[in-house]
Amino acid sequence: MKRESHLESAPGTSPGTVRPGGRTAKVRTAVLRATEEALATEGFHALNMDRIAGDAGVGKTTVYRRWGSPTGLVADLLRDMAERSVPASDTGSLEEDLRANAGLVTGTLTDPRMGPVFRAVIAAAACDEECATALRGFYETRLGTWAAAVSRAVDRGEAPPGTDPVEVVRAVSAPLYYRFAVSHEPLTAADGERAAAAALAATRAGVFAPRRPAPGTPGA
Amino acid sequence: MKRESHLESAPGTSPGTVRPGGRTAKVRTAVLRATEEALATEGFHALNMDRIAGDAGVGKTTVYRRWGSPTGLVADLLRDMAERSVPASDTGSLEEDLRANAGLVTGTLTDPRMGPVFRAVIAAAACDEECATALRGFYETRLGTWAAAVSRAVDRGEAPPGTDPVEVVRAVSAPLYYRFAVSHEPLTAADGERAAAAALAATRAGVFAPRRPAPGTPGA
Numbered sequence: 001m002k003r004e005s006h007l008e009s010a011p012g013t014s015p016g017t018v019r020p021g022g023r024t025a026k027v028r029t030a031v032l033r034a035t036e037e038a039l040a041t042e043g044f045h046a047l048n049m050d051r052i053a054g055d056a057g058v059g060k061t062t063v064y065r066r067w068g069s070p071t072g073l074v075a076d077l078l079r080d081m082a083e084r085s086v087p088a089s090d091t092g093s094l095e096e097d098l099r100a101n102a103g104l105v106t107g108t109l110t111d112p113r114m115g116p117v118f119r120a121v122i123a124a125a126a127c128d129e130e131c132a133t134a135l136r137g138f139y140e141t142r143l144g145t146w147a148a149a150v151s152r153a154v155d156r157g158e159a160p161p162g163t164d165p166v167e168v169v170r171a172v173s174a175p176l177y178y179r180f181a182v183s184h185e186p187l188t189a190a191d192g193e194r195a196a197a198a199a200l201a202a203t204r205a206g207v208f209a210p211r212r213p214a215p216g217t218p219g220a
Numbered sequence: 221m222k223r224e225s226h227l228e229s230a231p232g233t234s235p236g237t238v239r240p241g242g243r244t245a246k247v248r249t250a251v252l253r254a255t256e257e258a259l260a261t262e263g264f265h266a267l268n269m270d271r272i273a274g275d276a277g278v279g280k281t282t283v284y285r286r287w288g289s290p291t292g293l294v295a296d297l298l299r300d301m302a303e304r305s306v307p308a309s310d311t312g313s314l315e316e317d318l319r320a321n322a323g324l325v326t327g328t329l330t331d332p333r334m335g336p337v338f339r340a341v342i343a344a345a346a347c348d349e350e351c352a353t354a355l356r357g358f359y360e361t362r363l364g365t366w367a368a369a370v371s372r373a374v375d376r377g378e379a380p381p382g383t384d385p386v387e388v389v390r391a392v393s394a395p396l397y398y399r400f401a402v403s404h405e406p407l408t409a410a411d412g413e414r415a416a417a418a419a420l421a422a423t424r425a426g427v428f429a430p431r432r433p434a435p436g437t438p439g440a
Binding site: 043044045119120122123125126127132133135136139140143167170171173174175177178179181182183184185194197198199201202204205207208 | 263264265339340342343345346347352353355356359360363387390391393394395397398399401402403404405414417418419421422424425427428
């Protein structure tokens with residue numbers, strides 16, 4: 001599993017940037033890379049605007065004016081991570097796509113660099129509303145991307161009609177994040193396999209399809 | 221759903237206390253209630269030893285000597301919460317027991333008092349190893365308590381032999397904590413029902429029973 005395998009390798013060009021390769025984009029890339037490095041090595045509560053400016057080789061006034069606060073840095077890093085999201089797998093099998101998703105999440109959370117970054121942003125979101133909103137946006141993007149794989153499976157008849165694709169992807173991620181961020185238990189590839197298998201079994205049983213009585217069902 | 225419905229109402233008598241109603245236990249109760257109040261209203265990073273001592277009506281030196289640091293307070297609060305855990309439900313039906321567990325977790329996390337307390341301890345655990353260890357211990361107790369309900373269901377033949385009871389209970393909690401602490405999405409009773417149904421479907425499909433070929437299975 002590659003280090004930042006859920007992200008495109010080309011970093012930091014924001015949709016609002018006038019010249020994608022221009023100075024504004026380069027400043028953003030440098031500042032966000034310094035932010036990620038600080039989160040990975042020291043966590044959210046050591047995040048310091050002056051030091052990020054120094055590490056990025058950017059003027060302090062620029063960093064304060066553009067990002068405002070450490071939470072502003074975290075929020076923009078999460079937007080950048082969402083923008084760099086790579087497409088979901090498309091193996092032609094729901095089981096294989098869910099296993100790929102579980103492997104990606106497990107690999108990211110156990111990665112020596114990205115694990116601490118995720119731990120830091122989850123902590124930041126627990127303390128700060130702006131970070132929480134940014135984290136919600138990040139997962140909305142990630143869940144939406146992988147929901148496409150489930151939608152294709154519904155179209156192929158591999159999952160019941162009416163299955164909520166996002167709910168299936170949440171079901172794969174949830175047990176992995178639970179171990180990582182809530183119960184602080186070890187997280188292994190076997191946990192990923194189990195999460196994918198559990199989500200698949202629940203999907204096949206119709207748990208993620210809204211319960212609507214079939215037309216003409218007596219008394220329903 | 222009652223406010224602290226997963227805890228006994230009598231607070232703070234620790235197994236190691238010589239006289240359960242004595243001064244040591246009373247000091248602990250007062251300090252832990254003040255800690256919980258501070259976490260509920262201001263979060264982990266505002267936790268201040270001097271203020272906790274003042275709020276609890278206990279000498280500062282006692283608080284510093286006995287708890288050492290804010291993380292020491294959080295760790296002891298988590299031990300206290302684990303000690304006050306109430307038994308799992310025992311309805312005679314796995315489905316009803318899992319629904320009761322999901323309702324309890326959902327009720328606790330959406331409770332106006334306990335929700336912020338859990339958010340605060342999850343943030344503390346993300347930043348501090350002592351808090352992480354204490355939180356792991358808390359969930360070990362809670363998961364173990366509810367695993368008993370699943371074990372009874374296995375004995376009744378409601379779940380496949382060899383089902384890992386703790387894994388079933390984790391599967392119920394995980395999607396609820398994922399919304400609460402990771403994706404920061406709304407958490408409702410419907411999410412609890414879906415989490416219980418998904419865990420039940422995966423249990424029935426044998427996902428939480430170790431895959432061992434049946435004796436005599438050819439080629440297995």
